[in-house]
Structure formats: structure tokens, C-alpha cells
Amino acid sequence: xxPPFFVNAIEPHRDAEEKxxxxxxxxxxxxxxxxxxxxxxxxxxSKSEDRGATTQxxxxxxxxxxGPASQxxxxxxxxxxxxxxxxxxxxxxxxxxxSQNVANFxxxxxxxxxxKQGILDGLSNAPKKADFDTYRGKIQQFxxxxxxxxxETTKKAAQPFLEKAAKESGAKKTESGLIYQExxxxxxxQPLATDKVKVNYHGTLIDGTVFDSSVERGQPVTFPLxxxxxxxxxxxxxxxxxxxxxxxxxxxxxxxxxxxxxxIPPGATLIFEVELLEIEK
Numbered sequence: 001x002x003p004p005f006f007v008n009a010i011e012p013h014r015d016a017e018e019k020x021x022x023x024x025x026x027x028x029x030x031x032x033x034x035x036x037x038x039x040x041x042x043x044x045x046s047k048s049e050d051r052g053a054t055t056q057x058x059x060x061x062x063x064x065x066x067g068p069a070s071q072x073x074x075x076x077x078x079x080x081x082x083x084x085x086x087x088x089x090x091x092x093x094x095x096x097x098x099s100q101n102v103a104n105f106x107x108x109x110x111x112x113x114x115x116k117q118g119i120l121d122g123l124s125n126a127p128k129k130a131d132f133d134t135y136r137g138k139i140q141q142f143x144x145x146x147x148x149x150x151x152e153t154t155k156k157a158a159q160p161f162l163e164k165a166a167k168e169s170g171a172k173k174t175e176s177g178l179i180y181q182e183x184x185x186x187x188x189x190q191p192l193a194t195d196k197v198k199v200n201y202h203g204t205l206i207d208g209t210v211f212d213s214s215v216e217r218g219q220p221v222t223f224p225l226x227x228x229x230x231x232x233x234x235x236x237x238x239x240x241x242x243x244x245x246x247x248x249x250x251x252x253x254x255x256x257x258x259x260x261x262x263x264i265p266p267g268a269t270l271i272f273e274v275e276l277l278e279i280e281k
Contacts, residue, residue: 100262105146151257151267158250158269161206165248178234179248183273186243191279193226193233198278204271211263211270220277229254236276244275 083089107115121128166173171181191197200220203212214221225233231249239245249270251257259266 103262103265105143106150147259147266148257150265151251154265154267155251155269158206158267162248162250162269174234176230176234176253177250178231178253179246180235180238181246181248182239182243183246184242184244184275186240186276188241188243188276189279190240191225191237191276193237194224196222196224196280197236197276198222198280199236200275200277202273205264206269206271209263211261222280231270232272232274235272236274239274239276241276241279244273247272247274 081092083092117129120126122132162177162179165171165179168181171179173179198220199222200214201212202210202215204210210216225236229249230253231247234253235245235247235249249272251267251269254268254270255264255266257266259268264270
């Protein structure tokens with residue numbers, strides 16, 4: 001099975017409007033999944049609170065002073081949850097998986113508190129503070145705005161890195177913004193965009209975080225060169241079979257403002273070390 005990164009990269013080409021619609025639908029489905037699963041967990045928490053548990057409020061007040069939502073959520077969890085059974089640990093793992101997917105909403109601590117309140121109100125007969133039918137349709141717009149904001153921040157943070165990388169010895173910057181650096185020269189054929197190629201690759205963010213790597217899996221990947229992100233289509237065509245190169249991909253020729261996986265934030269600059277193993281006939 002191909003890795004998730006390339007499942008996203010090789011998806012059938014669609015026009016921009018359709019791609020955006022699909023992306024935002026996924027975002028709303030992710031949030032809906034978060035609400036559904038968290039509802040079940042908080043329902044159990046609320047019953048515990050009825051029996052006298054009061055630590056959540058104290059943890060929440062302490063977390064409020066920490067700033068980032070991920071830190072405040074983590075501090076609340078570590079202070080108030082003890083995992084003893086396999087079921088409890090499995091539910092906790094679900095929470096981690098959901099947090100990775102919802103991270104791109106960039107919820108602040110006070111917004112997480114609003115989210116929790118909505119869940120608790122939905123589980124009870126308490127008066128609703130907002131009409132669900134009116135605001136459910138705004139989830140896509142909200143997700144889009146938050147993703148755009150996060151992408152802009154990420155792009156600005158990457159600019160010094162890109163400027164420095166373009167000046168490194170042996171680096172070539174193309175008109176598209178691709179920064180190409182040969183690591184090892186190949187001696188075989190050079191692929192065309194219409195070719196299917198077999199490669200090994202190692203993908204990282206600018207901070208060194210690995211988001212995908214066929215090298216680590218020990219399993220090369222084969223794909224049509226015109227079916228992946230623009231950076232790959234352009235960069236791999238500059239290589240010869242047997243060669244290895246570094247491709248530095250600004251967001252405009254990678255995934256733009258969208259996040260194809262929890263490990264790749266919106267607006268991310270991606271770095272690949274690619275070894276071209278074969279052009280399949």
C-alpha cells in the first residue's frame with residue numbers, strides 16, 4: 001500500500017474549486033468526528049464530576065495562563081485522567097489521533113472551553129447558546145479561515161530558510177521557486193513528466209521533523225511523475241537514474257494552504273532527499 005503522503009499527492013486531478021470543496025468537507029467531517037467522540041468521553045467525565053471530581057476546573061485555570069491550546073489541553077489531561085484499562089488507553093489514543101487532525105483549527109484555550117461547553121449542552125437539556133442548524137454550515141468557512149491564517153504564519157517563518165538554502169553551494173533555484181541540489185550524479189536516463197518512476201525518498205519539514213519516508217519504511221515507491229505535487233514533477237525530471245538530489249519545495253509547488261496529513265501543516269515548505277532508482281517502461 002502506498003504511504004498516505006502519496007495517496008494525497010496522486011489523487012486524480014480536479015479543478016481548484018472542486019479540490020477546495022473536498023478539502024473543506026474533510027475538515028468539517030474531522031470536526032464532526034471530534035465532537036462525536038469527545039461527546040462520549042465528556043459524558044463519562046460529567047458523570048464523574050457529579051460524584052465529586054473537581055480537578056478539571058483547577059487544571060483549566062492553570063492551563064489558561066500557558067497560552068497554546070495544545071499545552072493547555074495536555075496539562076488538563078495529565079492532571080485529571082488516570083489510565084488503567086486497555087479500553088481507557090484506547091480511548092486516550094483516539095483523543096490523540098483526533099487532536100492531530102483538529103490541530104489545524106488552531107483553537108485557543110478559551111475556544112476549547114467553548115467547544116467543551118457546546119458538547120456538554122448538547123448532551124443535556126440545557127438551553128442552547130447558539131442555533132445549531134444556523135451555525136453548522138459555517139464550519140467550512142471557519143476551517144478555511146483558520147487554515148489560511150496558519151498557512152500565512154508558516155510561510156513567513158520559512159522565508160529565511162528558503163533564502164539561505166538558495167545560496168548554498170550547488171543549489172539551483174528555478175522560476176517556480178524549487179530549490180534543487182544534487183547530492184549524487186546519476187548516469188542513467190532522465191525521466192519525462194509522462195513517465196512512471198521508482199524512487200526512495202525522505203521527507204522533512206524545515207525544522208527536521210520527518211513526515212514521510214520510504215527510506216525508513218525500507219520500501220521504494222512507484223508513481224506517475226505527472227500525478228504528484230508540482231515540485232516533484234519538476235525536480236525529478238532534472239535527475240538521472242542512479243542519482244540522488246535534495247528538493248526544497250515552497251508551498252506554492254507543494255500543498256499550498258491545505259494540509260494533506262496531520263504531519264504537514266498548511267503553508268508548509270517541504271524538503272525531500274530523493275533517489276531515482278528506475279524509470280518503469
